[in-house]
Amino acid sequence: MGLGFWKRRGRRTLIAAALTTTIVAGTAGWASGHEQRPLTGPPPGTASWRADGTLGRQLPDPETATPARMASFFRGLSAAEQHRLAARHPSVVGNLDGAPTSLRYEANGLALRAEHARARADAQDTALTPQSRAAARALAERCADLLTPGRRVLAFDPRGRGQVAEVYGDLRTARHVSVVVPGSDIDLTSFDRTKEVYGTPAGMAKSLYTAAHGRTAVVAWVGYTTPVGLGPDAATGRLAEAGAPRLTRFVQGLTASGAPEPAVFCHSYGSVVCGLAASRLPASDLVVLGSPGLRADSVSDLHTRARVWAARDDSDWISRVPHVELLGMGHGADPTDPAFGARRVPAERAKGHTGYFAPGTDSLRAFTDIATGATS
Template sequence: MGLGSWKRRGRRTVAAAALTTMLVAGTAGWASGRQQTPLTGPPPGTSSWRTDTVLGTRLPDPATASPGQIADFFRGLSAPEQHGLAVRHPSVVGNLDGAPIPLRYEANVLALRTAKTRARADAQDTSLPPRVRATARVLAGRCAALLASGHRILAFDPRGSGQVAEVYGDLRTAHHAAVVVPGSDIDLYSFDRAKDRYGTPAGMAKSLYKAAGGQTAVVAWVGYTTPVGLGPDAATGRLAEAGAPRLARFVQGLTATGTSKPAVFCHSYGSVVCGLAAPRLPVSDLVVLGSPGMRADRVGDLHTRARVWAARDDSDWISKVPHVELLGLGHGTDPTDPSFGARRVPAERAEGHTGYFAPGTDSLRAFTDIATGASS
């Protein structure tokens, strides 16, 4: 090993040690308690779906059938048969990548109504612990809000901290599509919070949809378990490794039903998910913003045909995180580093870690050009 290699390895070791020290110092006493258990596997209700013979044939297994196979299966059904499956198995159909998009909307309305009814009953059940009843009240309110007119819910799973995907625009008629993948501290209850609007996937998606003038349908996707705070989950790829296959299936499901290849926008830890999913993502563009790294040293390591873009403003605190990957800590090269090879998105007018989609910023203008196919 040459002197240069030893120096580079030494710098990476020091940086990794600094990252470890920062995390331990900043999270001692609570980090281990805030580690998340990732939600994996097929949708809720899969067991009853697997044993259903109402159509005289075995239904495609949500755990093993590809989105393309599921799309083909539904194309072979009549409208009443499709509707019947949505009524019998709303939690499966509503989360089934490859199922027709309008059918998923229909199924998720049914799943939300069922979840709301159950949650309200639990909230009033005095035999349950107060904490359980309080959680049920919150879930009931969340379901009621998502059932309000105008919402297009493409995925809904109340298990754990909850997962959801909401569509802005019409995926069937829009000329283009985009998907927003969030970073830490996002779940069913916080994906559209009013505070720090442009730091939420719903706020990002709505801003992009409005800026694109309706040409692009945008999905706010919260389909993986995100880290909470700056503990070990944020410094390692464990949750990203669980989330990447889910993102890949979701996007494959969109394209299997006729949606054009989307541009995927990955914020913060979401860019780690996107980096790991990249080889399996049928997308036109992969855009990372405020990224701690993509678990890759350069664009070529992502093994994607998509154009790769990166944005980071000077005031984003993520620039102070060591961009290394060593002994499982850190996420690799800074995607905005010229050596990485991504196309640079201007972000001089963005502010902080969550300001990239704010109206009037050069970053939002560039994102709009990417999402509408106007950027070269």
């Protein structure tokens, strides 16, 4: 091997070492992160679902049945049978990819009311610690917010830091559908926070839905455990590897329920999730913004039929993250590099890491065209 090879390898090793030091030590502006335990497996209440024999036959297993199989199962039920299952197993049906959209809304309403009542009781339980009662009060308030009339909750799971998916528009009649996948620090309590609103999935989804004048239904999806801060979880693919199958099932569930293949918008660490899911994701477009990398060296490495787009504005701090993947650290090539092969989204008017969906930006205008099929 020549001297050039060893020089290139040495540079990559030095970059990886610097990246590791930056993350672990929390230097160079990186915040300290806390290791998260990813939420995996079937929906809560699955054991009761598996034991249910009220229909006279075994119900399909939420853990192993495909979304297409679930969609077929529900099509074979009467309306009364569907509603009965939703009432008996709201936490399962509400999170069951492939179940009818309206039935999932109904089931999640029931699950939210039950969780709201439980949390309110815990908030008044003097046997619990003050911290536990405060957490219960916060959860009760969160459930009350989600129960506001007009909100369409397509998924709800209070376990861990909590997960949720909310729909803007009508999935049942939409000619176009978009899904927003968030990055770090997003969970049940923060997915629609008012601070840095365009960095939240709800803020991004609402902005896109408004800009498109209702020509696309948009789903704000918080269905995986995101990193907290910018520590080791954000620099490795561990949480993305756990989240990718969940995103795949969710999108497969949308299409199995009759929705068109969506445009999937992936912000920051969410793009790592999307990159790992890409080969199995039934999507028309894959749009990454503020991406640290997709764990791929090029578009061809993603093995996707979707058109791949990439956006990054000059003021986004993500540009200072080394685009390498070595010894499990980093997420690989820069998707905005022409050599990667993605279509470039203009983002000159976007500001910072969370400004891509801000009204009036060229990036939002381009996203709207992608979401509504106005691009070639």
